[in-house]
Amino acid sequence: MPSRLRSKDVFINCPFDDAYKPIFHAILFAVHYLGFDARCALEVDDASELRLDKIMRIIGQCAYGVHDISSVGLSTGTNLPRFNMPLELGLYLGCKRFGGGTQGRKACLILDTDPYRYRAFISDISGQDIHTHRGDPKRAIAEVRNWIANVSKTKGLPGGADIAALYARFIKDLPRICKKLKRRAKDLTFADFSEMVEIWLKAAR
Amino acid sequence: MPAKTTHVIPKNGGWAVRKEGSTNRSTSVYSTQKEAIEAAREIVQRMAAGQVVIHYRDGSFRTRYTHGLPEVHRSPRKSKLGTKAIERAVSSVIRERLSGD
Numbered sequence: 001m002p003s004r005l006r007s008k009d010v011f012i013n014c015p016f017d018d019a020y021k022p023i024f025h026a027i028l029f030a031v032h033y034l035g036f037d038a039r040c041a042l043e044v045d046d047a048s049e050l051r052l053d054k055i056m057r058i059i060g061q062c063a064y065g066v067h068d069i070s071s072v073g074l075s076t077g078t079n080l081p082r083f084n085m086p087l088e089l090g091l092y093l094g095c096k097r098f099g100g101g102t103q104g105r106k107a108c109l110i111l112d113t114d115p116y117r118y119r120a121f122i123s124d125i126s127g128q129d130i131h132t133h134r135g136d137p138k139r140a141i142a143e144v145r146n147w148i149a150n151v152s153k154t155k156g157l158p159g160g161a162d163i164a165a166l167y168a169r170f171i172k173d174l175p176r177i178c179k180k181l182k183r184r185a186k187d188l189t190f191a192d193f194s195e196m197v198e199i200w201l202k203a204a205r
Numbered sequence: 206m207p208a209k210t211t212h213v214i215p216k217n218g219g220w221a222v223r224k225e226g227s228t229n230r231s232t233s234v235y236s237t238q239k240e241a242i243e244a245a246r247e248i249v250q251r252m253a254a255g256q257v258v259i260h261y262r263d264g265s266f267r268t269r270y271t272h273g274l275p276e277v278h279r280s281p282r283k284s285k286l287g288t289k290a291i292e293r294a295v296s297s298v299i300r301e302r303l304s305g306d
Contacts, residue, residue, distance in 0.1 A: 177291075196295070203266055
């Protein structure tokens with residue numbers, strides 16, 4: 001039975017390593033600021049559920065998806081490419097196409113570092129509108145903002161530059177918030193960071 | 206970005222009204238919380254978008270008179286740090302920042 005789409009849920013498909021965190025966190029902030037709920041495989045700490053089952057369950061519930069395929073380079077440890085992001089993009093597109101029910105209403109944003117780079121490693125998505133952030137969190141915020149405004153048909157949303165400026169203020173407050181909670185910012189879980197963003201937005205935007 | 210939030214914070218036994226992001230350190234202090242909230246409400250009503258955040262002495266806060274801003278979606282998934290603890294930490298940092306500490 002197809003999952004019921006949640007109109008405010010945005011599936012975030014991206015790397016979770018430290019090098020990518022500035023863009024991951026910027027995307028999470030923009031999604032929350034725009035009134036949506038960011039979802040990803042990190043949200044459930046349940047070892048009894050297989051990772052792929054978890055990802056498919058979340059994909060089935062999300063009306064929207066942000067897929068960053070920029071980190072497909074070779075892993076330094078294994079010298080092999082990282083295929084998780086393209087795999088999850090494929091699952092998302094497959095769910096939209098074959099999921100039945102309301103799944104066909106799904107929309108997604110595909111991000112890469114540079115225009116047309118994807119043609120060298122995932123040419124099957126040629127013809128899709130691929131957006132670029134060039135590794136810059138501010139550009140990632142602007143791309144997410146413009147796409148959400150477009151697909152959700154929401155008028156009057158603040159611009160990307162305004163959201164990026166607000167994000168800079170949040171990042172400045174974050175170490176002090178963490179210190180009061182006796183946590184290091186780098187040790188925050190996805191749930192910790194998301195709820196801090198929500199509460200900070202309610203208090204300081 | 207022009208700040209959208211006007212804060213009502215406890216100060217010297219009264220209640221101060223401060224705009225988020227304002228570099229102006231001058232503060233209006235009211236003897237009652239009700240007067241301060243009313244003054245803050247008048248400020249945000251003149252703005253195209255805004256909200257009033259009232260910080261209580263116990264460290265909690267409440268958002269009121271929000272208009273022209275996207276609703277902040279509250280995720281059903283919660284941090285193990287605790288919502289109340291995060292609220293107190295956020296409120297404390299904001300109050301310190303507004304006080305210039």
